[in-house]
Amino acid sequence: MGDKANAHPGAAGRATAADHPASVRNVVLVGHSGSGKTTLVEALALTAGAVNRAGRVEDGGTVSDYDEIEHRQQRSVQLSLVPVEWDGIKVNLLDTPGYADFVGELRAGLRAADAALFVVSASDGVDGSTRMVWEECAAVGMPRAIVVTHLEAARADYEEMTRICADAFGGDDPDAVLPLYLPLHGPQAPDGHAPVTGLIGLLSQKLFDYSSGERKDSDPGEDQLPEIEEARNRLIEGIIAESEDETLMDRYLGGEQVDVKTLIEDLERAVARGTFFPVLAAAPAADGARQGLGTVEVLELITRGFPTPLERQAPAVTTVDGKPRELKLCDPDGPLVAEVVKTASDPYVGRISMVRVFSGTLRPDQTVHVSGHGLEDRGHEDHDVDERIGALSAPFGKQQRTLSHAIAGDLACVAKLSRAETGDTLSAKDDPLLMEPWQMPDPLLPLAIQAHSKADEDKLSQGLSRLVAEDPTMRLEQNQATHQVVLWALGEAHADVALERLRSRYGVQVDVVPHKVSLRETFASGSAGRGRHVKQSGGHGQYAICEIEVEPLPGGSGIEFVDKVVGGAVPRQFIPSVEKGVRAQAAKGVAAGHPLVDIRVTLLDGKAHSVDSSDAAFQTAGALALREAAADVKIHLLEPVAEVSVLVGDEYVGAVMSDLSGRRGRVLGTEQTSGGRTVIKAEVPEIEIGRYAIDLRSMSHGTARFSRRYARHEPMPQQIAERIREEARAAS
Secondary structure, eight states: OOOHHHHSTTSTTBOOOOSSGGGEEEEEEEOOTTSSHHHHHHHHHHHTTSBOTTSBBTTSSBSSOOOHHHHHHTSOOSOEEEEEEETTEEEEEEEOOOSGGGHHHHHHHHHHOSEEEEEEETTTBOOHHHHHHHHHHHHTTOOEEEEEEOTTSTTOOHHHHHHHHHHHHOTTOGGGSOBSEEEEEOOOOTTSOOOEEEEEETTTOOEEEOTTSSOEEEOOOTTTHHHHHHHHHHHHHHHHHTOSOTTHHHHHHTTOOOOHHHHHHHHHHHHHHTSOOOEEEOOOOOTTOSSOTTHHHHHHHHHHHSOOGGGSOOOOEEETTSOBOOOOTTOTTSOOEEEEEEEEEETTTEEEEEEEEEESEEOTTOEEEEEEOSOGGGTOOOEEEEEEOOOEEEEETTEEEEESOEETTOEEEEEOOSSOOTTOEEEETTSOEEEOOOOOOOOOEEEEEEESSHHHHHHHHHHHHHHHHHOTTOEEEEETTTTEEEEEESSHHHHHHHHHHHHHTTOOOEEEEOOOOOOEEEESSOEEEEEEEEEOOSSSOEEEEEEEEEEEOOTTOOEEEEEOOOTTSSOGGGHHHHHHHHHHHHHHOSSSSSOBOSEEEEEEEEEOOTTTOOHHHHHHHHHHHHHHHHHTSOEEEEEEEEEEEEEEEGGGHHHHHHHHHHTTOEEEEEEEETTTEEEEEEEEEGGGOTTHHHHHHHHTTTOOEEEEEEEEEEEOOHHHHHHHHHHHHHHO
């Protein structure tokens, strides 16, 4: 940790600058919306002395609520960073949104952190989405702990919640999820509710009383020790089961008293390894108090039990041309490798990039190489540019406190990186490197938009490009088939925030219009047509006649043009003109204005005039011939069909399969996976799944996921096709 003079956030406008990775902890807070993550961050910051009693940074601005949209919506919609100091350790607290639409911000927080605090409400329990994130963390071995909040709620039951957490998170070993403390209740209120005023440490057998607003410890009374004996013994056995000393359990069961110091050391090692997951309790400070209940205990766990950045293997690194590159673990003197985990726009200082440094040391005014690869399908072009680092800072609400440097393992905000986007790698300009991108969810909710006015149209392109640069979970599509600008989002709330940012940050007002899928047309059977374009209006006339035959082809064949003219009925120079006219008409459609595909057009015969025939005349004749052929035959309207894969809990399989059938879907099969879940594979018309991201979330209470990919176009049912044709005729 840097010197103590710079550690205090009010000191000369400077923030803590860590001088060694061992003195940094990066912790992400995870939990469902309303579980109390942001409140806990503010309580921890207050206890650590980073903010004043009002929960604000000393020179103004809230700890984490610096986005105007968050003020209006009264919920977190983005990842925020709050650095605090405790016991000489710099703790970077990463507060994530709990709402499912902002899971991209959560994934960014997981990437930047080395450990996770799962925040659960004592009155609400553990939801399915939180369980799924726990499994993600387990898959990569990320150390975790659980903090129970909302102890003041009438329905709060801490003991019951610890059992729920053990069931939800313990898997095959519920004894790996155990409380370190039990609540200490104050006098019973008239309504029968006894408020939690402190905690009882199961290992230390100490009472920690917060009722005065300051943590005070004391020894329990003789009558209180039996109350904690069962929980204490279970905790000790759980810790010993994770001990590296294989003889300890036998000695303990044989009656030997294990030293508390040994137990704490084993506990800290097990937490850091990600094999033991302690449960703690916390609550914000009461009015006039400085320390919230349990905040000291949480900070002690973070600084003593959670791993340092030195214990985390960095994601895979390559050169920009793809050659693997080995790096020494979290070396401040190594080659620079940092990653942009979040991009935001500030109305005063411009673009701000939140950066996690994995190797080397980042300094102000240094020129770095910016590499962005692998997100082409999201509307992000690959790029390799050199940029100059602006000021380094640490955020405190709306304020940015200057940092002198950011070493490997630390997090910092970088100003004025105009080209860097979320997910980009920063490295030395003479040694450019690229980090493997982290996994991000696919945006599956389409939002078709158009500029509200001419003035908005001029700014729309730049506003959208900035929006997707900040948020790689959005995808921008310029659909050539439907001529729509489509912004793909994760859900309605995600889309609403995007539109609000377009308006408030970039001054672009847009209108949302119905999203169109790319329909096509084809001939149901063979047909023939004659195109006659003969006009005389003074001077050169127009003369072209052609006869064609049309036959359907298998899906995906496109349009074939075959020349079978004999005897020069259509001069050779005009045959390409006929083809051009046919293809131009096919692009416009022949029934409902959708492109015509999968046909073979054969030119059989025609007539020409030595003076009045021309390229333009035969183009027109070719188009007329195709329209006449279409008039005498049934035209199929083709719709895109998607191959959909749904991962859903077994209890929702029936409902999901029934819903897919109601969307004209064909279930192809199911497959059992781990964790009591099933993968359902189906083919569903794309027109039926425009809002499936929203509907599936509602159906499965937020626990299901799905992916989709285009399979093919196939004929649409006649009654639906006729309705679309009627709508097209009415619109024209």
